[in-house]
Amino acid sequence: MRWSKGRRLEAYSALLFILPNVLGFAVFTLFPVAASLILAFFNWSPLQGASDFSGTSEFAGLANFWHAVGFHQHVDSSWHANDAFFWQYLGNTVILMAGIPFAIIGSLFIANLLSRKLKGVPLFVTVFFLPSVTSGVATYMIWQILLNPEKGLINAVLLAMGMDAPPQWLHDVSWAKPALIIMGLWSSIGGYNMVLYLASLQSIPQELYESAEIDGAGGFAKFVHITWPMVSPTTFFIFIMSLIGGFQGGFAASYIMTKGGPAGSTTTISYYIYNLAFSNFFEMGYASAVAWILFLITLAVSLINWNVTRKRVHGEVFV
Amino acid sequence: MAILLWILLSADAKEHESGPVVLSYMMWGKENEIREMRAKLDEFELQNPGVKIRITHVTGLYQTKLATMLAGGIGPDVFMLHEAMLPALAERKLLLGLDERVASDPDVRLDEFFPQIVESCRYRPQWSNRPLLYRLPTSFIATVVYYNRDQFDAAGVPYPADDWTWEDFREKARRLTIRDAKGAVARFGCWNVGAWLSFLCFMWQNGGECFDKNDMLVIGKPQYLDRNVEALQFCADLTFVDKVQPNVAMQESLPHNPFESGKTAMFLTGTWHTNQMKDFTAFRWAMAPLPGRxxxxxxxxxxxxxxxxxxxxxREAWLLLKFFTSDKEQQAILLNARGLPAKMSVARQWKQHIQGFQPDCRMEVAFDSLRFARPQPRGRQVSPLLDIQIANEREKIMTGTTGRDGIREALVRLQQTYDTACPYCNPLK
Structure with a gap:
């Protein structure tokens, strides 16, 4: 096919317009992703110097991967993880996702309330959406103050309510994770999930409710038999995105609020990757391997989710 | 793009012409520290015509920036370095060993410096059969106890003696702690006995050990276990039994300068703190050595x-290191008191150089402490996994998670993981 001159010019200018984006993507995303895949098979630290890559870094094969997920046997024939931290932090990551069902139910509930034609709804929508547009660092710092066991508002309320020894929250190995989950709920209940649900609720045909009412359905029955199935594609979307976010998440909150502590109880896999790659040790090879393992886990969970949960979704799913 | 490249290349080429040698010096620090350093370097440039020094000032993630620069082959010629990062760099031959230069330079005599400090400037990388000198001793920081004389006087508690013991320390901390009617602590007796370095000191004082001479972990070995447990127990008890020092949660809710704000009568920290205290007039303060066992x-x-x-x-980099150890620079170190001078002759005259300080602040304590001072063990810094695990176990002890009886288990656990998974624990060695 031969293009006319004007057509070709148009194509060139189109390419020129997307060039900055593509260039940025290539330099800051595509290249690092590819590089990390290569690095995962080497023992490389930036301290060796990039130019020395071929000379001094040793090819590790699958050793980095095996170090993260493998087990070895002690002299007393008991089995131990090669890297116990990997499993502990993977556990932390999964536990911190315990808030997801609550976030889904909560945002559906609030969206339901806000979808009624009442005065002041736009104001409430704004208020509930605020956490999503507020800077993460600022909210983490405020929550850190709220959660302070000595001077924080939360414990002040608990004390006033007559509790003798309120939790030490971020300073207690067993309370730090619940504290982060509660904080996560605060921002995720009223955020994008709520907006998605609002849109979804508004697209449910009113006739369904009207005919259900004629058949004598009450509020609860209408919710269970109409609303819940009709919003199920949205629920599925939110669930799958929350899981992906959950596996990759936890870095910012931990970095700012707990530094992964106390005793590693709030270190997630992504924070671990950061520590390996950028603390005093710069173990880029191993960090890359852990990052790719995290990717594989996320991919596997998403695929399972896709195949198992999709069957329970009413109608067509996005895509 | 081509033009940009051309400019970059030609700029690079210019540096190699016969103009002055430009050394890059990378440092961290506050605004005023940069200014002080610039003034020093100006003087260096005067003394060494033909050498110019460009400061790279890093705020924030110093180590990451340094690593990135080294990776890109544009690392600074001379730079400040956190002790924790030294092994990683030395193992990879990124630091210049100074032994040969010292041997061939008649201006530098290592016996002019406190021997313990010279020792702490050395590190033995895996590839070497003897320790190598990586820093020219300039300044040092020792861990001591700062105390508030006014609060001691008001409580009628005698000042710490130089040979005081753990029991004296605990007794004083108890008497200096003030509680309100509800039992909440208004002023603590002591602070920071539970930080990693203080843990180390208390273990050593009790005859315990954390690492052996080869930097291998021995914290839970039978010959040291009892003594180490006893030491950590003492530290934790101050928080959880005597309640004379804040727990981690309280520390966070209290001011960042607890000593200056009078929130604690005794403050265990490094002698860099004198820099903060030197112009301080709200109360009288002094230093005491760490108590012994x-x-x-x-x-x-x-x-x-x-x-x-x-x-x-x-050659020019070496000149700069030498410049930092000159008598004049050593005296300047005394005066700003961020560290203490490593040169014995200057240290001996400390009284003449610290006008303006509180005259009875007992700075000699820091120098006297050198008699029993030991360098930070490097064993912790050779493996990320070990480093994380030590930090985790320490946090469990100091947040009370282990409980009083759990300290022994924590140390045994640490040792077991290390012994059984040592190849994984020690990638650098």
């Missing part, structure tokens, strides 16, 4: 810049 011990960290092994100007 069977033995005495404190930990020292050595200051002093290092030279990039890849520098194109090793």
């Amino acid at each position: 069977g033995g005495r011990a404190t930990v020292i960290t050595c200051g002093g810049s290092v030279i990039n092994n890849q520098t194109k100007h090793p």
